[in-house]
Amino acid sequence: ACGGSDSEQDTDTSNGEDSASEEGSTEESEQMIPDTLVMGFVPSQDSDTIADTIEPLAERLSEELGIEVQGQVMTNYNALVEAMGANQVHVGFIPAFGYVLANEQYGVEVILKSIRYGSGTYKAQYVVRADSGIETLADLEGKIWAYNDKGSTSGYLFPANQLMEEFGLESAEQLESEFFSHTMETGGHDNSAIAVYEGDADVATTFDDVRTELEEEYPDVMEKLTILGYTEEIPNDTISVTKELDDEFVQKLKEIFLSFNDDEEMIQIMKDVYNWDAIDEATDEEYQIVKDTYAKFKDNIEL
Amino acid sequence: MTKGKSVLSQASSETNKIPSLYPAKTKLQVTVIFFTVLIIYIFSMYWTQREMVGGVGGALGNMYTVIKKFFPPNFAILPNILDPLLQTIQMAIIATTIAAIITIPLALLSARNVTTFKPLYYFSRTFLNLLRTIPDLVLAVIFVGLFGIGVFPGILALIIFSLGILAKLISETIEAVDMNPMEAMRASGGNTLQVIWYALVPQVLPQYTSLVLYVFEINIRASVVLGLVGAGGIGLILNQQLGFYNYPNAMAIIIIIFVVVILIEYISNKIREALV
Amino acid sequence: MDQYSLPPKPKNAFMKRIRNIVIAIAVVALYIWTFTSIDIDWGRAIERSLNNFQRVIPKLFSPDWGALGEVSLSMLETVFIAFAGSLMAAIIAVPLAFLAANNMMGKYFSIIGKWILSAIRAFPDLILAILFVVAVGPNAFAGVLAIAIGSTGMLGKMFSEIIESIDMQVVEAMQANGANRIQILFYAVLPQIIPEFLSYAIYRFEVDIRASSILGIVGAGGIGTMIIFAANNRNWNEMGMILLAIIVVVTIIDFASAKIRQKIV
Amino acid sequence: MIEFKDVSLVYPNGTQGLKNINVTIKDGEFVVIVGLSGAGKSTFIRSINRLVTPTSGSLLVDNEDILTFKGKDLRKLRTKTGMIFQNYNLVKRSSVLKNVLAGRLGHVGTVRSILNMYSKEDLSLAYESLKRVNIEEKIYNRADELSGGQQQRVSIARVLTQQPKYILADEPVASLDPPTSHQVMTYLKKINKEDGITTIVNLHFIDMAMEYADRIIGMRGGEIVFDGPASEVSEKTFEEIYGRSIREEDKIGGADKS
Amino acid sequence: MIEFKDVSLVYPNGTQGLKNINVTIKDGEFVVIVGLSGAGKSTFIRSINRLVTPTSGSLLVDNEDILTFKGKDLRKLRTKTGMIFQNYNLVKRSSVLKNVLAGRLGHVGTVRSILNMYSKEDLSLAYESLKRVNIEEKIYNRADELSGGQQQRVSIARVLTQQPKYILADEPVASLDPPTSHQVMTYLKKINKEDGITTIVNLHFIDMAMEYADRIIGMRGGEIVFDGPASEVSEKTFEEIYGRSIREEDKIGGADKS
Numbered sequence A: 001a002c003g004g005s006d007s008e009q010d011t012d013t014s015n016g017e018d019s020a021s022e023e024g025s026t027e028e029s030e031q032m033i034p035d036t037l038v039m040g041f042v043p044s045q046d047s048d049t050i051a052d053t054i055e056p057l058a059e060r061l062s063e064e065l066g067i068e069v070q071g072q073v074m075t076n077y078n079a080l081v082e083a084m085g086a087n088q089v090h091v092g093f094i095p096a097f098g099y100v101l102a103n104e105q106y107g108v109e110v111i112l113k114s115i116r117y118g119s120g121t122y123k124a125q126y127v128v129r130a131d132s133g134i135e136t137l138a139d140l141e142g143k144i145w146a147y148n149d150k151g152s153t154s155g156y157l158f159p160a161n162q163l164m165e166e167f168g169l170e171s172a173e174q175l176e177s178e179f180f181s182h183t184m185e186t187g188g189h190d191n192s193a194i195a196v197y198e199g200d201a202d203v204a205t206t207f208d209d210v211r212t213e214l215e216e217e218y219p220d221v222m223e224k225l226t227i228l229g230y231t232e233e234i235p236n237d238t239i240s241v242t243k244e245l246d247d248e249f250v251q252k253l254k255e256i257f258l259s260f261n262d263d264e265e266m267i268q269i270m271k272d273v274y275n276w277d278a279i280d281e282a283t284d285e286e287y288q289i290v291k292d293t294y295a296k297f298k299d300n301i302e303l
Numbered sequence B: 001m002t003k004g005k006s007v008l009s010q011a012s013s014e015t016n017k018i019p020s021l022y023p024a025k026t027k028l029q030v031t032v033i034f035f036t037v038l039i040i041y042i043f044s045m046y047w048t049q050r051e052m053v054g055g056v057g058g059a060l061g062n063m064y065t066v067i068k069k070f071f072p073p074n075f076a077i078l079p080n081i082l083d084p085l086l087q088t089i090q091m092a093i094i095a096t097t098i099a100a101i102i103t104i105p106l107a108l109l110s111a112r113n114v115t116t117f118k119p120l121y122y123f124s125r126t127f128l129n130l131l132r133t134i135p136d137l138v139l140a141v142i143f144v145g146l147f148g149i150g151v152f153p154g155i156l157a158l159i160i161f162s163l164g165i166l167a168k169l170i171s172e173t174i175e176a177v178d179m180n181p182m183e184a185m186r187a188s189g190g191n192t193l194q195v196i197w198y199a200l201v202p203q204v205l206p207q208y209t210s211l212v213l214y215v216f217e218i219n220i221r222a223s224v225v226l227g228l229v230g231a232g233g234i235g236l237i238l239n240q241q242l243g244f245y246n247y248p249n250a251m252a253i254i255i256i257i258f259v260v261v262i263l264i265e266y267i268s269n270k271i272r273e274a275l276v
Numbered sequence C: 001m002d003q004y005s006l007p008p009k010p011k012n013a014f015m016k017r018i019r020n021i022v023i024a025i026a027v028v029a030l031y032i033w034t035f036t037s038i039d040i041d042w043g044r045a046i047e048r049s050l051n052n053f054q055r056v057i058p059k060l061f062s063p064d065w066g067a068l069g070e071v072s073l074s075m076l077e078t079v080f081i082a083f084a085g086s087l088m089a090a091i092i093a094v095p096l097a098f099l100a101a102n103n104m105m106g107k108y109f110s111i112i113g114k115w116i117l118s119a120i121r122a123f124p125d126l127i128l129a130i131l132f133v134v135a136v137g138p139n140a141f142a143g144v145l146a147i148a149i150g151s152t153g154m155l156g157k158m159f160s161e162i163i164e165s166i167d168m169q170v171v172e173a174m175q176a177n178g179a180n181r182i183q184i185l186f187y188a189v190l191p192q193i194i195p196e197f198l199s200y201a202i203y204r205f206e207v208d209i210r211a212s213s214i215l216g217i218v219g220a221g222g223i224g225t226m227i228i229f230a231a232n233n234r235n236w237n238e239m240g241m242i243l244l245a246i247i248v249v250v251t252i253i254d255f256a257s258a259k260i261r262q263k264i265v
Numbered sequence D, E: 001m002i003e004f005k006d007v008s009l010v011y012p013n014g015t016q017g018l019k020n021i022n023v024t025i026k027d028g029e030f031v032v033i034v035g036l037s038g039a040g041k042s043t044f045i046r047s048i049n050r051l052v053t054p055t056s057g058s059l060l061v062d063n064e065d066i067l068t069f070k071g072k073d074l075r076k077l078r079t080k081t082g083m084i085f086q087n088y089n090l091v092k093r094s095s096v097l098k099n100v101l102a103g104r105l106g107h108v109g110t111v112r113s114i115l116n117m118y119s120k121e122d123l124s125l126a127y128e129s130l131k132r133v134n135i136e137e138k139i140y141n142r143a144d145e146l147s148g149g150q151q152q153r154v155s156i157a158r159v160l161t162q163q164p165k166y167i168l169a170d171e172p173v174a175s176l177d178p179p180t181s182h183q184v185m186t187y188l189k190k191i192n193k194e195d196g197i198t199t200i201v202n203l204h205f206i207d208m209a210m211e212y213a214d215r216i217i218g219m220r221g222g223e224i225v226f227d228g229p230a231s232e233v234s235e236k237t238f239e240e241i242y243g244r245s246i247r248e249e250d251k252i253g254g255a256d257k258s
C-alpha cells in the first residue's frame, strides 16, 4: 500500500544506518535501528487534558535505550502518518483512527496501547439536555446532531456506525440528512456539548465524559446535560512503530514501555501528561473494529 | 554667494583626492547590519536544524511519494463541494465588505497626513498594530468561545483579521497621495469632509479597490483555518478529505480554490483597469 | 435663457448609465444572495455573546503568569523559526517577483511568474506542512521550510507589484549610458526597490510569528502548539498569556524595524 | 483691501519666511510678486488665505484681522479668496466639470456637495467659467488627459466658479512653455479687468511681470525690496531683486545657488 | 559626425514623430533644437542614441548606419553618446558618486560594476567630473537631497564620466528657474568648448537658444522649419517655429493650443 522499496532505502541511507541493516535479520524489507529515535505524538482530542510536551518521556527512553530519543508533539495525524511513511518518525503515539490509516497506507504496526481508567478501551457518549424529553436513541430522529469532526472516532465514526446499524440506514448521508434534521460540525468535543447546552443542537456525541471539562465555565453543566447512552468500546490510543524498525529493537522498546507500569515515577508522568494509567500490549486485531468502521465511511463520507 | 566661494576653496585643497565609493561610516553601518542579520540567520538555521535527524538526502523522494498520492485529482466530487464553496465565498464577501467599510475611518485616523492630531494618530496606529498581532486561529477560537460555533464567529474572525491588513495598507496608500489637490480644496473653502471626498477619495479609490479584492482572496483561503473551529466552508471539507485519506479529492478542492483565486485576481484586475 | 446655460450632457451618457445600472443590479443581487442564503441568527448571537462575555474575556485579560517561562521559551523558538523562514522566503521571492513583474522580463514570462505565485499561494498550509514533515521530519526546520514557502507566495506578489511601480525613466537613462541588462538591474532597479522589499519582508516576518497553525502541525513546537492546545483545553488564562507574549514581541519587532527602515530608506 | 501690517513669519524650523512686511493692496489691482526661489513669494501669498500663518504682525483682509481666524471664519475667508497653483492641483482622476465644481465647495452644504446635488445655478456657473477660458469642450474629460496649459485653464475656471473677491496665483505659469504662459497670463489679466477681481500673482520672470502687472512687488530674503508700477522697474531693480545683475553673473559658472 | 538622411519615424499609434529629416551635425558643434511641445524635438534627439528607432531613411553616426544596430553595437553607440534628461533621471536613493559612476557602466565589465570594483582611474574621473560642475562636496549625499539645479549638474557629471563623443540633452533646463537654467546651459557650453564634445540640446525657449547655440534647428510638426546660426534668427523664424508671431496672437485669448 506504500511506495516502492527503493524510496524506503533512500530514507534508510538518509538516516545513515547501513550498519544496522547489515546485521539485522530481515524478512520483508531492510530493517534498521536509528541513531536518533524520533517519536511523534498526536494527542487524541478524546482526552480531556492534553499536554504540549513529550520531553520527560523522551529523556527516560533515551536513558534506557542508550540512543538519543526525540519527541515531537504534532497537531494533525495526517502529518504524523506521512512522517511515519517516510520513516522520519519511528514511533507514533496515535489515536485509533490515525493508526488504522497509518497501517493501511504504510504498514505501520501497533505494539502497545494506553490504559485509561483501568481499561484498554473507551466509549463515546450521547449527550442531551436533561429537559429535552429525549430518552432513547430512537427519540433522536428529526433532531439536530452536533459532533466535533468527521475524522473523530468517538465523536463521529462510532456513534454514526451505531445509529446506522440500529436504524438500518444505508449511508452516512442518509443518517445526516434523513434521520437527523440537521447536523453541525463543531471542531471540538467541548464545542459540541456547549452547542447542546445552549440549545443550538439536541444531541452531541463526545468522549466520556466531556462535561467534567466544562464544569468550571458552566457550573450547572452536570445537571443540565445528561447522558443518553454510550457507543461500543473504542480501542484507546496506540503506540505504533514503522515497519522499517528492527524487530529486536522493537521488542526492547516494548519491554521498556511495559516496565514503566512498575515504575511509580513514570506512571505518574504518563498520568499527569497524557492521562494514561498504564500501558498494555496491543495487536492489530483489536483495531479491526475501527478498520471496519472506517471502511464503511471512507467512500461515502458526505461531501 | 559666500557659500559657493567656500566650496570652491575647499575643493582646490583636495585636488588629487580619489574618493572611495562609500563614506566610511556608511560602510561600517551597512557591514554591521549585514553581519548581524547573517549571524542571526546562521544561528536560527543551526538552531532549527539541531533536532533534525536525517539529512535532506531522501527529501525529494519522500515528497514525491506523497505528492503522487494527490494525483490524479478527482473532479467527480465537484457537484458536492459547490455548496460549501459558495458558503466560503459568501463568508468572504460579508467579511470583506464589512471590513472594507470599517477600514475607511480607521485608515484615515491612522494616516499621518490626514490625522494631524498626533495623540489620535498614535492611538489608532497602536490599536491597528494590536489587531494585527492576534493570530487568525486565536481570533477564531475566541469568537467561537463567545458566540458558539457557526458562520457568525467565522465571519467576525475574518473581519478583524482583514481589518488589520487592510487598514495598515490603506493608511499607507493615503499617506502617499498627492497633497496638492487637498490643499487646493482647502484653499477654496472646503471643510474636512469635503476635502477628503473631493481630493482624497478619487486618488485612493483604485488602490483601495485592489487591496479590498486582495483581502477578499486572503479571506477565501483563510476559510481553511476557520474550518478547524467549526466555522464551516470549503476548509472544513478539505480537512475532512485529508483526514479520510482521500487525497485526490483534496487535490480537486485545492485546484478549485486556486481557480477561484485566479478568477478573483482576473476580476480585480479588470475593475482596477476600469478605475485607474 | 442664457442665465441658465447648462453644460451639455456627456456623450455616451445613456450607455454609461445603462452599464452602471447593470453593475449596480449585479452588485445588489450578489449581496441579497449572500445575506439571505447565509444563516445567522442575530438575536442568538448577541444574547450568546452577552452570556459568554464573562466566561472568556476577563480570563483573557488575566494572563496566567505561571506560564510565563514556558511561553517565553516557545516564543523565542518561534521567533527563530519565523526569522529563518521569512528571510529564506524573501530571498526566494526575489527572482520570482522579477519573473512576474510585467516591466522586466516581458509579457509571457510575467504571466508564467504570476501563475507560479498564485499556485504557491493556493496551497493550504496543512499540505505544505505535511510535505515538509515528510521531507525532513517533524522538527523546527520543517517549520522553517513551510513558513518559507508559505511566505514566498505573498512576498513574490508584493515584490512584483513594487517592481512594476518603479521609475522606468531611470532605467532608460542607464540604457542611454550603454549599460547592459544586468548592470541596469543593479544600478537602476535595485536601489529603487530595496527599501520597499525590506519593509515588506519585515512585515512578513511579523506575520510569520503568528503563523501558529502551520508550526503546530509540523511539531515545531513554538507558540503554535501552545495556542492550539490552549484552545482545545479552553484555557483562556494561558491564551491570554500567549497573546500578551505575541503582542510584546511583535511590538518590539515593529519598533526595531521602523528604526532599520529609517536607516535604509 | 489687503493690508500687511508689520507681518513676519518664522517657520517651525527657524527659517524666516517673511520679515516685517508692510504693504497694502487695493481692490481691483493686478499685483505681480517677483523674486528668486526661496525669496518668500509663496509664503507671502499663502499668508493671505492662511495656508500658512504669520507669527507676528496683523494681516487685514477687508478690515478684519485674519490671523486669528479659525474654523468657519477661516473657511469663509478662503471662500472669498481663490487660489491658482503652479502644479494646477487638480484631482487628476476626476472629470474637468467635477474639478471646476469643487470651487463651489465653500458655498454649498457638505451633504449636497458629497451627493453631487448641485443647483442649476452652480452648474451653469461652472459651465460659464469653463467657457470663459475656452475649454468647455473638455468638460467630461478626466483632468489628466489635458495638457499643462489646459489644466491651468481648468484651475482658473475652478477659481472663477468660486466667485472670489481675490485671486491668488502661485507661479501659475512655471510649468508651462512661453506661448502657453502668455495665454494663461492673458486670461488672468482679462478676468481681473472684466470682473474687477483683485489679483496677486507670483512670477519668476521679471520680464513677464512687467508685461502684465499694474504693480510689481520684488521680494528677497523674506523682505520687500521693490514696490511700484511696472514702468518704474529699472536695471537697478533687477539687481535688488536678484541680488546682482543677472546676465553677467549667471554666465560665470560656479556660483552655487542651492 | 551625425547625418540624418531622409529619416522619418511613425509611432505605432500612427503619430508621425519625424518627417523626412535631412540634416548633418558636424563634430564639435553646439546645436540647439527649438520647437513647440510635440514638435518632434525629443524624437529627433532620441533617434540618435536609438532610444527610439526611425522607421525609414538612414541615420549615420561616424559613418555607420545605426538604424540596424543591435545588442553590443547598440551599447557601444550609447556608450559614446551621453544623454541628459529633463527630469535628471538620477537614481534618487543612490549617492551622488554612485550615480556619476553609472556613467562608466558601458566601459567597465558587468561583474566589476556589480561588485563596485572600480579602478582608481574611474573613481578619480568621476570625482573630477563632479568638480567640473562644482558639486564635489555633495559626493556622498543621496541624489534626492539635492535641489533641481544640483541634480541636473550631477547628471551632467554622469555624462562627463561617460567620456562620450556626443552629448544629447533633452530639455535639460525645463524644470529649472531662469538663473539656474543659465547656470546649467553655461556648464554645457563650457564642456562643449573645452572638450570639443558635439552637443545637441532641446529647448523650449528660443531666446535662451539664441544666447548659447552655434546653430539653431527649429522644428514643427516633425519637420525642420529652420536651420542656421543663431544670428540668422528673425521675427519670421519665430513665426515659422511657433506657427505665428507669438506676442500678438497669444494676447488674444481663445486660441486653443492643445
Ligand SMILES: Nc1ncnc2c1ncn2[C@@H]1O[C@H](COP(=O)(O)OP(=O)(O)OP(=O)(O)O)[C@@H](O)[C@H]1O
Pocket: D011, D012, D013, D015, D016, D017, D035, D036, D037, D038, D039, D040, D041, D042, D043, D044
Ligand atoms: N514648510 C516650510 N517649513 C520650513 N521652511 C519653509 C517652508 N516652506 C518654505 N520654507 C522656507 O521659507 C523660505 C521662503 O520660501 P517660499 O516657498 O516662500 O519661497 P518662494 O519665493 O515661493 O520660492 P519658490 O520660487 O522656490 O517657490 C525658503 O527659505 C524656504 O526654504
Ligand SMILES: Nc1ncnc2c1ncn2[C@@H]1O[C@H](COP(=O)(O)OP(=O)(O)OP(=O)(O)O)[C@@H](O)[C@H]1O
Pocket: E011, E012, E013, E015, E016, E017, E035, E036, E037, E038, E039, E040, E041, E042, E043, E044
Ligand atoms: N511613444 C510614443 N507613442 C506615440 N506617439 C508619441 C510617442 N512619443 C511621442 N509621440 C508623439 O510624437 C510627437 C512628437 O513628440 P516629441 O516627444 O518628440 O515632441 P517634443 O518636441 O519633444 O515635445 P515636448 O516639448 O512636449 O517634449 C507628438 O505628437 C507626440 O504626441
Ligand SMILES: [Mg+2]
Pocket: D041, D042, D043, D170, D171
Ligand atoms: Mg513658491
Ligand SMILES: [Mg+2]
Pocket: E041, E042, E043, E170, E171
Ligand atoms: Mg520632449
